[in-house]
Structure formats: structure tokens, C-alpha cells
Amino acid sequence: MVSEKMYQLGSNRSAIRELFEYGKMRAEIVGKENVYDFSLGNPALPPPQAVEDALIDLLKNEPAIAVHGYTSAQGDAGVRAAIANYLNQTYQTNFHKDNFYMTCGAAASLTICLRAIIEKEDDEVIVIAPFFPEYRLFAEAAGGKVIIVPPDMQHFQIHMEKLAEMITARTKAVIINSPNNPSGAVYSVETITALCKLLNKKSKENGRPIVLISDEPYREIVYDGLDVPYLTKYYANTVVCYSFSKSLSLPGERIGYILVPDEMEESGKVYAAVCGAGRVMGYVCAPSLFQKVVGRCIGQTSDIETYKRNRDLLYDGLRTIGYRCVKPQGAFYLFLKALEPDAAAFCEMGKKYDLLMVPGDSFGCPGYVRLSYCVDGEMIRRSLTAFQKLWNEYLKMK
Amino acid sequence: MVSEKMYQLGSNRSAIRELFEYGKMRAEIVGKENVYDFSLGNPALPPPQAVEDALIDLLKNEPAIAVHGYTSAQGDAGVRAAIANYLNQTYQTNFHKDNFYMTCGAAASLTICLRAIIEKEDDEVIVIAPFFPEYRLFAEAAGGKVIIVPPDMQHFQIHMEKLAEMITARTKAVIINSPNNPSGAVYSVETITALCKLLNKKSKENGRPIVLISDEPYREIVYDGLDVPYLTKYYANTVVCYSFSKSLSLPGERIGYILVPDEMEESGKVYAAVCGAGRVMGYVCAPSLFQKVVGRCIGQTSDIETYKRNRDLLYDGLRTIGYRCVKPQGAFYLFLKALEPDAAAFCEMGKKYDLLMVPGDSFGCPGYVRLSYCVDGEMIRRSLTAFQKLWNEYLKMK
Incomplete structure (x- = not known):
């Protein structure tokens, strides 16, 4: 049945x-x-109060048809520009609105991204233990095979030797999640540098780039003034999967984005494939009111x-x-x-x-x-x- | 790449x-x-004004953590009960909250439903011309093959002889859409009765039920006091894919539901498969604020x-x-x-x-x-x- x-x-x-x-x-x-x-x-x-203020203002002072209407599949252009500006100011990057595809939260970001990049049955997706269990389902549903790198029990960084061993010619992507669920660890600059060096070397050997998928719903939730390295600055073939669920405490509203940087190989093609994957999975657009809310509250937590x-x-x-x-x-x-x-x-x-x-x-x-x-x-x-x-x-x- | x-x-x-x-x-x-x-x-x-009133009231008078928090994957229980009650009163049905799975709109309802029921590569999904073009993408993305029944050019009802010819042992589902995009036609009781008779006969011949997927975002938008027959009353193996996009003018907010009636064969299994399909596609829950809004505005247009x-x-x-x-x-x-x-x-x-x-x-x-x-x-x-x-x-x- x-x-x-x-x-x-x-x-x-x-x-x-x-x-x-x-x-x-x-x-x-x-x-x-x-x-x-x-x-x-x-x-x-x-x-944060800014969210409630933005909601009330949008509902009271903006035309309802625009507030609740379809946006383009990629998301509201002004909102995407606001996100680009914020990231550029914060991380000294060079993004523009057309690097962003608004999504229904982190899970949608990941499923769409995986569906976009997995080309064939035996494409492998590497995850680093400990990892969010749904990664396995998402990658398998997109047609990929999951390979698990065992944990670095000492510091919960990345067990780099094991990772190096497990990358093959079939490796399509590596998913990382820092700050990490469940360990609470943040990957250090040293970890990231070593990871990116390894991925560059292996990509060259393979003759096709390994995509680094950075799942980062906890980016802003860090303590003791710690920096979370911005991945696209370290590795060109990075796709960022972001969600506002945790930073703005809006987990039920399903709002996030996928960032495909210009630096990425065949960047335009990757972005188009993201649009195609969102389309066939029924993600018409990210919720319109909350697109506008996050556009106004960008940088708040x-x-x-x-x-x-x-x-x-x-x-x-x-x-x-x-x-x-x-x-x-x-x-x-x-x-x-x-x-x-x-x-x-x-x-x-x-x-x-x-x-x-x-x-x-x-x-x-x-x-x-x-x-x-x-x-x-x-x-x-x-x-x-x-x-x-x-x-x-x-x-x-x- | x-x-x-x-x-x-x-x-x-x-x-x-x-x-x-x-x-x-x-x-x-x-x-x-x-x-x-x-x-x-x-x-x-x-x-309608009721939507704006509900939004403001929820934002001003309900705890923000509950309003914007995760609901269960199936959706808020109170909202699902409200929808069941409304349909029962309006159409003399016997639904309860656990027949409903809240979704991010009609496209999500369809993609999740198709992913849930398509079992194998050669499962066929029949669509009736004229039909919404994305049906083809949705069915193919779920692994199915699309079969198109040519249009009844006279009245834009269903060309029943052609449909009968095109149903095979591989037919898994028939998608209908009434009121219809693009024809504006509403399938009459005669059409529905003939359709359901045919589907029952063919299901029996096939030894497995053909699922009738009723895509009905336009249910309430009818003129001249016309009735739109409620499909589950005519055919047990009906899944209703509904959206509030058109009835409440909320197309960008992505809110709808899938209804799996108890009457359906292996109803519990179908419902579970819907939950599984939503899960692997990254639909964590339908947007929480708008779940509550539609729960309060049910029946309004x-x-x-x-x-x-x-x-x-x-x-x-x-x-x-x-x-x-x-x-x-x-x-x-x-x-x-x-x-x-x-x-x-x-x-x-x-x-x-x-x-x-x-x-x-x-x-x-x-x-x-x-x-x-x-x-x-x-x-x-x-x-x-x-x-x-x-x-x-x-x-x-x-």
C-alpha cells in the first residue's frame, strides 16, 4: 500500500x-x-524583542497582500540582500543577494542541498561523529550513502587521520556542524585549516571537488568570546546551511537559508540545482512573513x-x-x-x-x-x- | 558537480x-x-480580517515560546482537532485530529503524499488534463511515472473512457483537482460517482487499491452556490491534499494539510508513511504561528x-x-x-x-x-x- x-x-x-x-x-x-x-x-x-516588534510592524503597517504573498522561489530579494550585507560586515566576506536561497529551516536547507549535489547512487556523504542523527536519513533520501568518521573522544574536534582514510573517489560531500550538536564543541581554526587542506588535496586527487556542507544553526550561540571561523573563507567549495531557529528562538517557524558562494566551482550551476531541488520537493518559497522578519532582525539573537x-x-x-x-x-x-x-x-x-x-x-x-x-x-x-x-x-x- | x-x-x-x-x-x-x-x-x-485579528492576538496574548516553538511533526493537536470539527460539521464526515498531518502548503502536501505511497520505480500516477504542470515533477521526484489522461474538451470534466483505458496494474494513484486549475471546472457529483465506481472496479481487478489524491486548494472558491463533493464520502482510498493559500489568501505562508481518512485501507500505515516522507524531506513541522492562525480561522475565506x-x-x-x-x-x-x-x-x-x-x-x-x-x-x-x-x-x- x-x-x-x-x-x-x-x-x-x-x-x-x-x-x-x-x-x-x-x-x-x-x-x-x-x-x-x-x-x-x-x-x-x-x-528577542526585535522579532515581536518586526512582526507587529509588518502586520500593522505593510500591505497584507505583500506580507503574506508568494515571494520568488529564491526568497525576497531585499531580505537576501540584508543577510548578505550582515555577513559581509561581520565576516569580511563578499556575498550578494544571489548567493542566497531562503528555506524552511535547517532540515530543508540540508535536504535541498543534498538533493541538489548528489549525482548518482554511489555518491558518498561523510559525516563526523558525533552528528545529528537525521543527517543519515536526509543523505539517504537524496540517494547518497553515508560514511561515518568516528569521534575524536579527546576534544570532539575532527579525527583527521580517520577522515583522510575514509575519503574516496566517490566522496561527494562532507557535512560538519560547529558549534556541534551534541558535543557543544566548536571547531578551532586549526581544525578547519587542516580539514580544508585535506579536502583540497583529495578534491585534486579525485578530479572533482568535495563539497563541504556547513550546517550551522548554532553559529551565534557561543561562549567566552569564541570565534566560529566562517567556512567559505577557508574552502571555496563550501555550502552553508543556516537556520534562524536557535539564534532567534523561532524553531517552529521554519526559516533559514542556503548560501552558495561565488568562489565555488560552477557556482551558478550549484545554485540552479538548489532551486531545482527545492522545486521538486515542494518548497515553493520560505514562509513569507518570517522571511521579512529575519530580514529586519538579522544580527539579533x-x-x-x-x-x-x-x-x-x-x-x-x-x-x-x-x-x-x-x-x-x-x-x-x-x-x-x-x-x-x-x-x-x-x-x-x-x-x-x-x-x-x-x-x-x-x-x-x-x-x-x-x-x-x-x-x-x-x-x-x-x-x-x-x-x-x-x-x-x-x-x-x- | x-x-x-x-x-x-x-x-x-x-x-x-x-x-x-x-x-x-x-x-x-x-x-x-x-x-x-x-x-x-x-x-x-x-x-479576511479574522486572520489579522488572530495574528495580533496570538502575538500579544500567548507566550512567544509556545507560539513560535516546534509543534509535533503532525502539527498542533488543537489545530488538527479544529479542522476535523469544521469538516465534520460542514460535510457530515467523521474525522478526528489523528487523520490530519499539517504541511507547508499544497505543494508539500502533494510531494509528501506521493513520496509516502509510491512503492517502486514503475508505479504510475495518473493526472487528468488540464492539470497543474508541477504534478509531473512531484510524481517523478517521488519515483513515479506520470500518465496523462487527455482532456474532456466539451465540459472539462473527466474523459472517463480514456481514463479507464489508461489504468493498469501499475496504477498507484490518480490525482484530481477540483475546482480546477486551469479550467475553472468543478467536477460534478456524476463525474465523481463515475470516477469512484471505476477506481473501485480497477482496484479490485488489480488486487491493490488505487489511491485517489484530491488536490483541493480551491475547495471554497466556487460560485453560484455550487457544491464541491467531499471525496472521502465517495471513495474510501482518498487522500486529501489541502492548502489555505487561496481560501485565506496566505500563499506565501505555506500552510495546509494532508488528510488520511480512517476508511482508507491500511489507514494507519499510510499516515505513518506520510510522517516518514515528511521527515526525510526535511519538513520538521508546518510553520507554527500560521498553524495556530488557521486553527482559529477555519471556515473563513x-x-x-x-x-x-x-x-x-x-x-x-x-x-x-x-x-x-x-x-x-x-x-x-x-x-x-x-x-x-x-x-x-x-x-x-x-x-x-x-x-x-x-x-x-x-x-x-x-x-x-x-x-x-x-x-x-x-x-x-x-x-x-x-x-x-x-x-x-x-x-x-x-
Whole structure:
């Protein structure tokens, strides 16, 4: 009756979604304040005031037909120009409006980009563990084959030797995600430089460019004044997949973009293929009101200080107890070493204390668990007692 | 470097889009008021006041995190329940919230639905001419093969004998669109009854159900008190693909739904496959603010009387001159018989008088042209002089 594959994908709920539902059920039994749900990457902060101001102004003062009407498939020209200007000022780049294709958020950016560039069945897409699990589905749905580079467990940068080994003549693209979900790591300039050197060398060997897909919904969410290198400046064949979901706390509104820089080989052809892929997948245009909103709010962010306070509270609290983890530099995830090799079993044990954590296995990194700290700070504070109890439980077992 | 197919699709602009750009260029030369652009199906009316009220109320009085946050992939449960209630009251159906999957508009509804149900390479999808040209791309992108039933030139209903001949064991789905773009026809109860009888018979012969995909963004845009039969009541294996783009004049906001009725064979499996297809294509959820808006405005429409006045003005005007066309019963298109067999040549001749019309060829119906009358009524009035001149031009040639 239906595609068996689509049926399987639609009926197997993601582990994260299962946990979230479990948390709601537990909250009814023990009370919402006694469940410590670190499962979902749903921003806990409202959008900045500029977003609400832009919405009201557009609705009250602009003609409704223009505000809610179709834009071109590429997106509103003024909005794309505003994004180009902002990036040029911030990163000393040379983009113009026609480098941008507005999308319905990061997932759409990735699926459209992959559909555009994958040419044939055996094209390989390399992902770097730990990685967002949907990458695999997106690449496979576009006809590609996913190759996973094992994690650099020390610093959660890129295991460059492994990557070098895994690039073949079939390698079409490498997806990176920095600041990273789930590790919270930000790839350093050294990492990026080494990566780009490798990709240039291998592209030359292959006689066709390897596309670097930079999935960066967390670009602005970084701490301690850290810089996130702008990829197109390091590697010409970079496509940037961006979303405003996290920076502006608009995850449900589905708004982002694909950036195809002029520097890219056959840049015009890549951009046209992006338009073609968006078209066949039914993405007529990105939501028009929110295109205009992000155009006006470009450069604004939600209150990142709150996420930083959460990070410090959780990281310091867990380290004081004795847990091991790399200090997150960006995004709003902390990647904790489980207290036993089986992360799923550790998460089950955590549930005893109503701590909801996501096993790292689906991110390609067994033995770790992901904690989303885009939550209420008070919940983090209360959760530390539960984390202490969990620690004691494992201590007793030794 | 890229998928050749996506590149082709992205670089060949649609004929309609080309015309629209041409119209803008002409407007700069001869003045906006002297260009009669009937090319685009972009609603010329603002959304009903209820939409603006709902937007302002949601933004002012509901928590921003909930308004702009992720909904479940299926869509907000309250919104889906509101849609079910409305349809049940209006059409005496028995839907519930879990029959609905919210989408980013009609194109997304169709691409997701096709991806969900197409099982293998040689699955055939039948479309009835005249038809919306993107159907072909959507079906092919989902892995299907498109079979075109030639038009019923008399009434623009369905050429039932031809359809019967073209259904094979490989037929997976039939897409219909009533009220129809581009003909303006509404399929009568007789047409629907005959269609469903045929589909039931053929499904039985095939040993697997043929899915009827009802693409109905124009459901509410009908004139003269006409009823549009509700398909699930006539044929169990119907999937409804709906959009609020036209009914609420929100084409750029990308909001619609897929309805999988309980009556359908393996209904739960079909619904799960829809969820799976949406997931792999990167449709995380439908835009959250507009989900809530349509939930509140369900049953409302833009001012359809205006479209009716436009229809009457254009139809009566053209008939008075001597043109031939079937009177549109719904949507906002009039399908005019060209004054020569080559519709593209007729459209070129029209340009001489700054009449912008779309040849019917891409809709699978040569010899006709589509006029979109979702335009300013005054423009229609002024255009009639140009249509008279065009008529005279052909008269001279005889």
C-alpha cells in the first residue's frame, strides 16, 4: 500500500521524542518540578524583542497582500540582500543577494542541498561523529550513502587521520556542524585549516571537488568570546546551511537559508540545482512573513547569556560531583561520559531519578549522553541533587 | 558537480514566471495600467480580517515560546482537532485530529503524499488534463511515472473512457483537482460517482487499491452556490491534499494539510508513511504561528464575491466579443479557446496588446490559454478593449 521505507521511518519515533513523551507522563505522576528533562533541543528563551516588534510592524503597517504573498522561489530579494550585507560586515566576506536561497529551516536547507549535489547512487556523504542523527536519513533520501568518521573522544574536534582514510573517489560531500550538536564543541581554526587542506588535496586527487556542507544553526550561540571561523573563507567549495531557529528562538517557524558562494566551482550551476531541488520537493518559497522578519532582525539573537549561565551551572555542578565531560563552547548541549560503557543503560538508570538524557549511540558516539541545557536554570539547579544520587548509585556498585 | 536533473529544473524557469517578469518589464515602458497581466495565480485579495485579528492576538496574548516553538511533526493537536470539527460539521464526515498531518502548503502536501505511497520505480500516477504542470515533477521526484489522461474538451470534466483505458496494474494513484486549475471546472457529483465506481472496479481487478489524491486548494472558491463533493464520502482510498493559500489568501505562508481518512485501507500505515516522507524531506513541522492562525480561522475565506464579479466581468466581456470558453464554476481561472491552433503563437500575438496569457500546452491542453482573474477588477475592464483588438487582428487574417 505504501513505501515500506517511509512507513518504517514514520512509525519509528525518534528516541528523543519518546523520552519527551515519557517526561510528560512522569510529570503527571511526580509533578513537573521533579522531572529533569534534558532531552529536547527546543529553545527555552523567547525571541528577542526585535522579532515581536518586526512582526507587529509588518502586520500593522505593510500591505497584507505583500506580507503574506508568494515571494520568488529564491526568497525576497531585499531580505537576501540584508543577510548578505550582515555577513559581509561581520565576516569580511563578499556575498550578494544571489548567493542566497531562503528555506524552511535547517532540515530543508540540508535536504535541498543534498538533493541538489548528489549525482548518482554511489555518491558518498561523510559525516563526523558525533552528528545529528537525521543527517543519515536526509543523505539517504537524496540517494547518497553515508560514511561515518568516528569521534575524536579527546576534544570532539575532527579525527583527521580517520577522515583522510575514509575519503574516496566517490566522496561527494562532507557535512560538519560547529558549534556541534551534541558535543557543544566548536571547531578551532586549526581544525578547519587542516580539514580544508585535506579536502583540497583529495578534491585534486579525485578530479572533482568535495563539497563541504556547513550546517550551522548554532553559529551565534557561543561562549567566552569564541570565534566560529566562517567556512567559505577557508574552502571555496563550501555550502552553508543556516537556520534562524536557535539564534532567534523561532524553531517552529521554519526559516533559514542556503548560501552558495561565488568562489565555488560552477557556482551558478550549484545554485540552479538548489532551486531545482527545492522545486521538486515542494518548497515553493520560505514562509513569507518570517522571511521579512529575519530580514529586519538579522544580527539579533535571543539572550545567549542565559544559555551561558545554564552551561556554567550544569558543567560546574557535574564536574564537582565527579562526572567527566568536555566543557561546551557553543550550542546548548553538554556531552557527558556515561558511568558505564552502555549509555542506554546509564540513561535508564537516570530515569530512576527522573533525569532524562539521550544516549549518544544515535549520534554515532556510544558511551556518552547528551544533555540539552536550553531549559529553565532552576531545573538545572534542582537536578544536581538527582545527578549526585545517580553518581552514588554507581559508586555503590563498584 | 551537481545533479543534472536538478540543475535543469532549476535553470528552466517556468513559462508563467517568465511571463510575469516580462510583464514587469513592459510596465516600466508603457505604464503599469496598460499591461494586462493574467499570468499568475497569486490571490489579489487580502486575508479576511479574522486572520489579522488572530495574528495580533496570538502575538500579544500567548507566550512567544509556545507560539513560535516546534509543534509535533503532525502539527498542533488543537489545530488538527479544529479542522476535523469544521469538516465534520460542514460535510457530515467523521474525522478526528489523528487523520490530519499539517504541511507547508499544497505543494508539500502533494510531494509528501506521493513520496509516502509510491512503492517502486514503475508505479504510475495518473493526472487528468488540464492539470497543474508541477504534478509531473512531484510524481517523478517521488519515483513515479506520470500518465496523462487527455482532456474532456466539451465540459472539462473527466474523459472517463480514456481514463479507464489508461489504468493498469501499475496504477498507484490518480490525482484530481477540483475546482480546477486551469479550467475553472468543478467536477460534478456524476463525474465523481463515475470516477469512484471505476477506481473501485480497477482496484479490485488489480488486487491493490488505487489511491485517489484530491488536490483541493480551491475547495471554497466556487460560485453560484455550487457544491464541491467531499471525496472521502465517495471513495474510501482518498487522500486529501489541502492548502489555505487561496481560501485565506496566505500563499506565501505555506500552510495546509494532508488528510488520511480512517476508511482508507491500511489507514494507519499510510499516515505513518506520510510522517516518514515528511521527515526525510526535511519538513520538521508546518510553520507554527500560521498553524495556530488557521486553527482559529477555519471556515473563513477571503471575499469570494470579488472573484465572482471578476469572473462575470471577464467571462461576459470575452463572450460578447466572440471568444469561446466554458464558464468557470470555481477557482479563479478562465480557460479560453485560442483563436488559432497554436496557443503559444496566440499568446505571442496577445503580447502585442500587452495581454499576458499562459498557453495551455504545459497544462496538457493545447489550443487553450489560461487567464488568472485574481486581479484588480478595473484591469479586467480595461483589458477588454485589448481583447477586442486581438479579436479584430485575427478577424482581418481570415
